[in-house]
Amino acid sequence: MRADPLSVTFAALADPTRRAILARLARGVATVKELAEPFDITPPAVTKHLKVLQRAGLIAQGREKQWRPCRLQPQPLKDAADWVETYRQLWEQRLDRLEDYLRELRNKEK
Amino acid sequence: MRADPLSVTFAALADPTRRAILARLARGVATVKELAEPFDITPPAVTKHLKVLQRAGLIAQGREKQWRPCRLQPQPLKDAADWVETYRQLWEQRLDRLEDYLRELRNKEK
Numbered sequence: 001m002r003a004d005p006l007s008v009t010f011a012a013l014a015d016p017t018r019r020a021i022l023a024r025l026a027r028g029v030a031t032v033k034e035l036a037e038p039f040d041i042t043p044p045a046v047t048k049h050l051k052v053l054q055r056a057g058l059i060a061q062g063r064e065k066q067w068r069p070c071r072l073q074p075q076p077l078k079d080a081a082d083w084v085e086t087y088r089q090l091w092e093q094r095l096d097r098l099e100d101y102l103r104e105l106r107n108k109e110k
Numbered sequence: 111m112r113a114d115p116l117s118v119t120f121a122a123l124a125d126p127t128r129r130a131i132l133a134r135l136a137r138g139v140a141t142v143k144e145l146a147e148p149f150d151i152t153p154p155a156v157t158k159h160l161k162v163l164q165r166a167g168l169i170a171q172g173r174e175k176q177w178r179p180c181r182l183q184p185q186p187l188k189d190a191a192d193w194v195e196t197y198r199q200l201w202e203q204r205l206d207r208l209e210d211y212l213r214e215l216r217n218k219e220k
Contacts, residue, residue, distance in 0.1 A: 014121035081197075094184055
């Protein structure tokens with residue numbers, strides 16, 4: 001069974017190094033070498049992470065032979081945000097209830 | 111290495127059955143049996159998915175012996191949304207550029 005696009009995106013985001021790579025690319029294009037620098041991992045390990053991000057459509061890599069710059073592609077992030085946002089009402093309701101409760105506590109103290 | 115909370119959340123969301131379970135629980139509490147009904151999978155398979163969701167803090171299960179209702183806990187979804195939202199500017203810029211381009215094309219056609 002081939003995974004659906006949203007599952008592939010969430011799986012790609014389920015790693016702190018991959019999220020850090022995306023955060024770096026949000027500031028502009030970068031080479032694999034530049035992306036590897038801040039991490040205590042080998043270039044092949046970075047390449048592996050980049051492949052996961054690429055399969056999810058989160059990044060694209062240029063075709064220049066030596067300098068293959070990576071760039072972020074935000075569409076899958078938008079799709080992930082659209083999905084998560086459908087639950088916004090739930091956590092906002094919960095925060096509202098918490099505020100009501102705290103207000104009640106304060107009123108009792110007076 | 112223990113995974114960070116955000117990675118655990120994204121990994122839990124990387125499955126269409128688990129997302130469907132969350133969508134069901136967004137409408138209200140449900141028993142494991144009720145959650146299993148719409149899916150063509152066995153109750154033990156549902157239990158396995160529920161454990162992943164529970165470890166991510168996305169659901170909580172009541173302690174009543176027979177009827178152990180599950181409820182959605184929205185906080186990890188809020189944390190995931192907060193992370194994804196930091197990229198909103200990127201996809202909105204991209205859509206703006208696309209709109210500019212389409213406007214340009216239309217002007218040329220006139």
